[in-house]
Amino acid sequence: MVVAQIAYIHLDPAVKAKCDALIAVPLSYGNSANSNFVTASCWADDYKGSLGTAIWHYIDLPFSLDGTPTDGVATASFDVVQAINLCVASLLSSSETQSNRAVNLRYLLHFVGDVHQPLHCSTAVSAAHTDGDAGGNLFYLTGSWGNLHSLWDAGGGYLNDSLSRPLGSSSQTTLSNKVTAIEADYPYTPTVGTIPDPMNWAQEGLGLAQSVSYVGITQNSTPSSAYLSSTQSTTEQRMAQAGHRLADLLTTIFATEPIRLAPLTPIGGKFGFSWSAVSGRTYSVQWKRQFSDPAWNALTNVTASGDTASFTESVAQTQRFYRVVQ
Numbered sequence: 001m002v003v004a005q006i007a008y009i010h011l012d013p014a015v016k017a018k019c020d021a022l023i024a025v026p027l028s029y030g031n032s033a034n035s036n037f038v039t040a041s042c043w044a045d046d047y048k049g050s051l052g053t054a055i056w057h058y059i060d061l062p063f064s065l066d067g068t069p070t071d072g073v074a075t076a077s078f079d080v081v082q083a084i085n086l087c088v089a090s091l092l093s094s095s096e097t098q099s100n101r102a103v104n105l106r107y108l109l110h111f112v113g114d115v116h117q118p119l120h121c122s123t124a125v126s127a128a129h130t131d132g133d134a135g136g137n138l139f140y141l142t143g144s145w146g147n148l149h150s151l152w153d154a155g156g157g158y159l160n161d162s163l164s165r166p167l168g169s170s171s172q173t174t175l176s177n178k179v180t181a182i183e184a185d186y187p188y189t190p191t192v193g194t195i196p197d198p199m200n201w202a203q204e205g206l207g208l209a210q211s212v213s214y215v216g217i218t219q220n221s222t223p224s225s226a227y228l229s230s231t232q233s234t235t236e237q238r239m240a241q242a243g244h245r246l247a248d249l250l251t252t253i254f255a256t257e258p259i260r261l262a263p264l265t266p267i268g269g270k271f272g273f274s275w276s277a278v279s280g281r282t283y284s285v286q287w288k289r290q291f292s293d294p295a296w297n298a299l300t301n302v303t304a305s306g307d308t309a310s311f312t313e314s315v316a317q318t319q320r321f322y323r324v325v326q
Contacts, residue, residue: 001163003113004041005179006243010188011250018254025102033165037109038175042165044110056083056107057114060123061206062132065214072130073123080115083107084198091253092195092281094325109246115198116242118213118234119152121205136213143222151223152213155239156231179243186240192251193307195280201245208234252278259283259324264310272312275324277304284325285311291321 011019016037023040029050034043048054059079062070090096090104114120123132124139133139136148145151154160161178163171212234216227223231255278264272277283282303286296299322302309311324 001038001041001167001175002159002178002182002239003116003242003246004038004109005175006182006188006240007109007112007246007250008037009179009183010190010244010247015251015254019105019250022098022102022105025098027099027102034106035166039165039167040106041109041113043106053083056080057111058120058135059115059202060132060135061121061202062123062125063206063210065124065126068125068127068130070125070132073125073132080111080120081198081202084111084115087111088195088249088253108249112198112201112246112249113239113242115201115205116238117152118205118208118238119149121202122209122213124209124214139214140220141217141223142220145223148213148217152231152235155235156223156228158232158235182236182240182243185236186244188244188247190248190251191244192248192255193278195252195278196245196249205238208238259326261322261324264312266315269315270312271315272310273322274308274310277307277309278326279304279306281326283309286323286325288321289317289319296323 008016008019019037023035023037029047030043034040034046044053044057048057055076055078057080059081060073060076062073064070087104087108090100091108093101096104119136121135123135125132129138134149136152137150139148141147141151145154161174163175165171167175212230216230217223259275259277261273261275264274266272275283280303282301284301285299287299288296299313300311302311311322
């Protein structure tokens with residue numbers, strides 16, 4: 001909910017409206033506890049048992065604690081990186097049903113948060129756990145934490161404040177205060193227009209697991225105050241990154257700026273035009289002979305590799321109208 005709240009405050013009104021409309025779509029699974037953008041970020045956890053999607057929440061990128069080979073870690077059939085890519089593809093698709101897009105938006109709100117938790121992106125291999133420690137779930141601790149994964153899910157105490165759902169006034173105040181503090185420490189700088197590769201986010205998490213999560217702590221011990229402080233500061237930074245990246249991603253997906261075509265200088269008898277684009281998005285170039293013709297004809301698809309895209313063809317007709325559909 002912290003990540004979702006950070007993202008939501010950085011969406012412009014048009015993008016908020018599109019997200020809110022999808023969150024409002026009735027689903028087979030859903031209730032008042034996850035009925036708005038912020039509380040819907042918990043939906044994927046609420047129903048992961050019913051929907052059989054528990055393995056969608058993490059990716060086990062292995063590393064060794066003691067030199068034990070990591071080839072004993074099995075490759076999962078699905079993971080959080082694939083899940084994020086699936087959600088983005090659904091939200092970008094003009095042929096996807098509204099119900100599927102609504103489900104995938106809820107998943108996306110949650111999984112962007114999950115992939116920024118280092119122990120959702122790693123599994124530590126050792127002589128005791130040649131197939132990995134399940135993201136710290138098998139790295140047991142004494143005291144109230146139980147295991148390393150639980151400690152990091154709670155941010156080492158950073159997320160111990162109770163938030164009830166639906167959000168009442170007290171919970172909303174607690175949430176807002178937390179978000180305000182994070183935003184003060186990590187101001188938002190928009191970076192929109194490109195669909196990111198979530199594997200890069202997961203690799204960041206793996207790096208933090210190696211350099212922070214498993215440093216200064218041993219199995220069956222009580223975490224030191226210094227370790228908890230390090231966990232809390234890392235958690236704050238990762239939640240800020242997750243919220244800002246989620247805002248950028250949703251803005252890129254739901255951007256309402258119209259496509260503006262610009263003519264290219266004819267070269268070698270070829271006609272063409274360019275337009276501002278979103279990297280990774282596919283655009284359909286269509287044509288008509290007469291503007292009054294009832295239907296447009298599909299000509300080709302262009303997948304943008306940067307912030308502009310273009311189309312050219314030989315001039316083989318006396319008249320043709322073009323349009324680009326994203």
